[in-house]
Amino acid sequence: MTTICSTLEEWRALRRSAAWQGKTLGFVPTLGALHAGHAALLARARKENERVVLSIFVNPTQFDDPADLARYPRTLDSDLSLAEPYADAILAPSAKAMYPDDFRYRLAESALSPRLEGALRPGHFEGVLTIVLKLFNLVQPHRAYFGEKDWQQLQLVRGLVEALLLPVEIVACPTVRDPDGLALSSRNRRLSPAGRAAAARFPQILQSARDPAAAAAGLRAAGFDVDYVEECAGALTAAIRVEGVRLIDNVRR
Ligand code: PAF
Numbered sequence: 001m002t003t004i005c006s007t008l009e010e011w012r013a014l015r016r017s018a019a020w021q022g023k024t025l026g027f028v029p030t031l032g033a034l035h036a037g038h039a040a041l042l043a044r045a046r047k048e049n050e051r052v053v054l055s056i057f058v059n060p061t062q063f064d065d066p067a068d069l070a071r072y073p074r075t076l077d078s079d080l081s082l083a084e085p086y087a088d089a090i091l092a093p094s095a096k097a098m099y100p101d102d103f104r105y106r107l108a109e110s111a112l113s114p115r116l117e118g119a120l121r122p123g124h125f126e127g128v129l130t131i132v133l134k135l136f137n138l139v140q141p142h143r144a145y146f147g148e149k150d151w152q153q154l155q156l157v158r159g160l161v162e163a164l165l166l167p168v169e170i171v172a173c174p175t176v177r178d179p180d181g182l183a184l185s186s187r188n189r190r191l192s193p194a195g196r197a198a199a200a201r202f203p204q205i206l207q208s209a210r211d212p213a214a215a216a217a218g219l220r221a222a223g224f225d226v227d228y229v230e231e232c233a234g235a236l237t238a239a240i241r242v243e244g245v246r247l248i249d250n251v252r253r
Contacts (some may be wrong), residue, residue, distance in 0.1 A: 002090055003090070008093055015139075019054070024049040027045070027139045028055070032186075034075070034079045035149055037149070041147075043116060044145055045145050045178075052088050052089075057091075057093070057098060059098075059170060061103050062127030064124055071190070074081065085186045087106055106126050109131040109159060117248065125152075125156055133164070142168065145168075145173055147173055151250045152172065191242060199242050201222045206249060207253065215229045224242055225242075226238070226239075227241065233250060
């Protein structure tokens with residue numbers, strides 16, 4: 001039975017209850033619009049912890065484009081069905097509860113966050129790091145689960161834990177892909193059938209390119225708008241646009 005907490009008070013009362021005391025707690029933070037990639041994070045958290053919490057919060061401060069925020073799919077009913085087999089609790093707070101300060105207090109990182117995604121989406125990682133810290137404070141998990149698809153986010157969250165001495169273990173989980181290789185993302189559902197079929201070329205080109213320049217050329221030749229392709233810590237990391245939908249991926253070669 002999954003308990004849904006839509007207020008911070010409900011969550012804090014559950015966290016303090018006898019059934020949760022002294023138990024290891026695994027946490028999966030999300031923006032909702034859950035798919036099999038999130039199910040894999042939840043399944044891993046379920047295996048490694050006595051209690052599992054999922055958060056569903058469409059964090060407004062990480063969207064630099066208001067149209068992108070408005071378009072973000074809200075699919076609470078199907079999210080609940082997907083999470084039910086794994087999560088003991090779902091935290092789905094309001095923006096007012098998460099930002100009592102109207103985002104006057106915010107967390108910035110100065111080296112990695114201005115690059116790649118941060119260069120194209122100003123303020124994105126301030127929003128991500130601020131909400132992740134708030135959620136960690138609220139949930140107080142032993143372990144938190146993040147997908148490797150969002151490579152830059154994963155590095156920044158690891159850095160946050162190290163910099164602020166947070167007592168949480170960050171568990172990185174492999175990217176989940178469709179059979180044709182495209183990484184699962186809530187954005188994929190915005191592609192037309194033709195755009196979705198074409199998008200399968202994205203990971204294939206990254207995988208076979210000898211360097212970032214060759215990958216960028218291959219992606220452009222396949223008809224994609226390329227935002228960046230860079231080699232980072234042994235992985236080729238890239239962002240493209242297909243039918244105006246931004247897709248990101250990284251492959252280790
Ligand atoms: O990766 C996401 O879904 C979000 O950036 C996160 C970590 C839940 C913060 O809002």
